[in-house]
Amino acid sequence: MPAESAVPDALARPFPVLGAAPPLGRGRRLPFLSLTIIGGFVLVALLADVLSPADPEAQSLRARFTPPVWDARGTWAHVLGTDRLGRDLLARVIWGARVSLMAGVLTVLLASAFGAAVGLVAGYYRGRVDAALMRVTDATMSFPVILLALILAVTVGPSFTNVVIAIAVILWARYARVVRGQVLTLMELDFITQARIAGASAWRIITRHLLPNTLNTLVVLITLQIGYVIIVEASLSFLGAGIPPPTPAWGSMIAEGRDFVTSAWWVSFFPGLAILLVVLAFNLLGDWLRDTLDPKLRQL
Amino acid sequence: MLRFVLARLVQSLVALAILTVVVFVLARATGDPLQLILPMSASEEDYANARQYLGLDRPYVEQYFSFVGKALTGDFGNSLRARRPVIELIRDRLPNSLKLAAFAMTVSLLMAFPLGVLAAVRKGTAIDRAAQVIAVLGQSLPTFWVAIVLIEVVAGRLQWLPAAGNERLASYVLPGFTLGWFVVAGMMRLLRSGMLEVLDSEYVKLARVKGVAEHRVVWLHALKNALIPVVTFAGIYFSILVTTAIVVETVFAWPGLGRLAYEAITSRDFPVIQAVVLTTAAIVALVNLSVDCLYAFIDPRIRYAG
Numbered sequence: 043m044p045a046e047s048a049v050p051d052a053l054a055r056p057f058p059v060l061g062a063a064p065p066l067g068r069g070r071r072l073p074f075l076s077l078t079i080i081g082g083f084v085l086v087a088l089l090a091d092v093l094s095p096a097d098p099e100a101q102s103l104r105a106r107f108t109p110p111v112w113d114a115r116g117t118w119a120h121v122l123g124t125d126r127l128g129r130d131l132l133a134r135v136i137w138g139a140r141v142s143l144m145a146g147v148l149t150v151l152l153a154s155a156f157g158a159a160v161g162l163v164a165g166y167y168r169g170r171v172d173a174a175l176m177r178v179t180d181a182t183m184s185f186p187v188i189l190l191a192l193i194l195a196v197t198v199g200p201s202f203t204n205v206v207i208a209i210a211v212i213l214w215a216r217y218a219r220v221v222r223g224q225v226l227t228l229m230e231l232d233f234i235t236q237a238r239i240a241g242a243s244a245w246r247i248i249t250r251h252l253l254p255n256t257l258n259t260l261v262v263l264i265t266l267q268i269g270y271v272i273i274v275e276a277s278l279s280f281l282g283a284g285i286p287p288p289t290p291a292w293g294s295m296i297a298e299g300r301d302f303v304t305s306a307w308w309v310s311f312f313p314g315l316a317i318l319l320v321v322l323a324f325n326l327l328g329d330w331l332r333d334t335l336d337p338k339l340r341q342l
Numbered sequence: 343m344l345r346f347v348l349a350r351l352v353q354s355l356v357a358l359a360i361l362t363v364v365v366f367v368l369a370r371a372t373g374d375p376l377q378l379i380l381p382m383s384a385s386e387e388d389y390a391n392a393r394q395y396l397g398l399d400r401p402y403v404e405q406y407f408s409f410v411g412k413a414l415t416g417d418f419g420n421s422l423r424a425r426r427p428v429i430e431l432i433r434d435r436l437p438n439s440l441k442l443a444a445f446a447m448t449v450s451l452l453m454a455f456p457l458g459v460l461a462a463v464r465k466g467t468a469i470d471r472a473a474q475v476i477a478v479l480g481q482s483l484p485t486f487w488v489a490i491v492l493i494e495v496v497a498g499r500l501q502w503l504p505a506a507g508n509e510r511l512a513s514y515v516l517p518g519f520t521l522g523w524f525v526v527a528g529m530m531r532l533l534r535s536g537m538l539e540v541l542d543s544e545y546v547k548l549a550r551v552k553g554v555a556e557h558r559v560v561w562l563h564a565l566k567n568a569l570i571p572v573v574t575f576a577g578i579y580f581s582i583l584v585t586t587a588i589v590v591e592t593v594f595a596w597p598g599l600g601r602l603a604y605e606a607i608t609s610r611d612f613p614v615i616q617a618v619v620l621t622t623a624a625i626v627a628l629v630n631l632s633v634d635c636l637y638a639f640i641d642p643r644i645r646y647a648g
Contacts, residue, residue, distance in 0.1 A: 180357035181364070184623040184630070186585040192607040193368060193615060273484050277589045280486045281604065296487055303494045314487035322482035325527075329478070 073330040079323035087140040098137040098290045102128035107306045123308045134290035141291045146272040152210040157217025165225025182215040195283030258335040266328035269321035354627045418617035428617045439598030445514045449522030458533025477530040480523035489593040506595040517594040536568030577630035
């Protein structure tokens with residue numbers, strides 16, 4: 043009885059409580075700009091092998107610090123210029139999209155799945171189970187994400203997997219809190235009592251009745267947090283605790299260009315611009331989704 | 343009220359206790375600390391002696407309680423790198439971090455207030471959109487990139503402000519702004535939606551009917567009530583500030599806890615890492631506790647909701 047099978051079934055029914063969402067098209071325009079940017083970056087990440095003009099790790103000491111093509115010294119061979127080792131920046135930004143998007147999406151999916159499960163269980167059983175789970179949630183929330191990731195990076199070694207785990211291990215708490223809050227409200231409502239009287243099992247109530255009613259909020263939170271996770275991942279790579287070189291990650295590219303900002307601004311500028319565009323798009327999309335699906339949700 | 347405060351206090355203490363277990367386990371799970379302390383040439387016997395001397399041969403439970411007992415009295419051992427008691431390092435750095443956090447919080451409030459209120463009053467206009475763009479931009483720009491750009495342009499080319507250190511008030515501006523801007527978006531949005539709700543309420547209409555000047559209605563009557571949700575989220579803003587400060591302090595060479603943590607981690611200075619994590623968590627917990635109590639004080643319904 044996997045949870046996945048329960049979701050689409052339940053989705054087909056109208057959301058009885060929190061789903062006061064107006065149908066699309068009634069005065070709410072889709073956020074085309076964000077969707078285009080996100081779609082563009084997803085395509086770039088998927089097709090990195092095809093689109094990349096060069097090997098992102100190929101060095102060429104002769105072509106070091108070539109400026110972008112519009113500069114007098116630039117060439118079409120390196121549209122966005124090259125870095126300290128003569129690596130093509132466009133290729134590195136393109137391959138970096140794959141790393142950043144994968145880290146963002148994977149982390150948030152892991153965290154939200156675990157957090158939602160904890161929140162559902164805590165809200166459903168209440169009492170001691172709730173108290174115990176919420177204390178663990180509190181403890182988790184008071185642990186600075188970047189600190190834990192740094193500890194893991196130094197002790198276990200920096201890697202893509204460790205970054206994802208380190209962030210997810212902290213991030214789930216926010217989902218647990220929000221989902222639990224909603225479940226507590228839902229539990230007071232008649233349809234849950236009726237389901238109980240009808241003899242529905244705990245599993246059934248949780249997956250069929252509670253989970254679908256928290257999905258709106260989950261979708262909004264997930265979207266809003268992808269941007270945050272991409273920034274945290276970039277910060278870790280910047281501090282040298284993220285995805286280890288020579289793999290192109292936007293954060294570490296900015297760090298590599300940091301000492302040459304005065305003479306070769308483009309090395310740090312373009313990866314920063316890429317982060318800005320993607321995160322901005324996710325934030326705007328998240329805002330739009332919140333206003334559309336769950337206007338009462340308050341969070342960062 | 344007293345019962346609420348006590349219950350919340352116990353909750354915070356339990357959360358902190360869980361955290362000490364995690365920190366303790368992480369510290370033990372990540373390899374033999376002796377390999378970091380003892381020289382390469384140390385013999386088996388040296389290891390055994392050191393283990394006994396440091397109490398590492400005792401059962402884990404016993405080690406844990408002695409760790410907690412010492413931590414409670416402020417004894418976190420000696421820094422492996424600085425060869426000084428960890429508590430001294432914390433005492434040196436903590437005030438700097440708190441000052442920067444306070445400055446950043448002020449910056450974000452100074453930005454969020456006018457932006458949030460203006461956006462609500464001019465809902466749907468270009469001003470509203472501009473205010474939201476400024477806010478969401480701060481949230482979408484990686485702080486370290488903003489820091490690099492500010493250091494290069496404002497401190498480097500224009501030479502207006504210092505790029506590093508914390509001696510003068512002017513040194514606070516760049517790191518404080520970088521850190522503060524990052525959390526403006528959340529605060530501004532809460533204020534905006536709060537204001538929109540309040541401006542639509544009966545008592546604001548009454549104030550207007552009575553002939554109260556519009557700016558008094560907005561900035562006094564309405565803002566006061568739109569503030570409540572911002573207060574409840576103050577704890578979360580603070581914990582995000584603390585986390586982000588690690589990056590910002592590192593880039594601006596700010597002698598605070600964040601940079602201490604970064605230095606300690608890169609040199610595998612475990613006693614310092616433990617102490618920084620616990621200190622940070624204790625401060626975050628304390629702030630959250632005070633925020634909750636403040637909220638319960640403002641809004642009595644919370645006290646009975648459990």
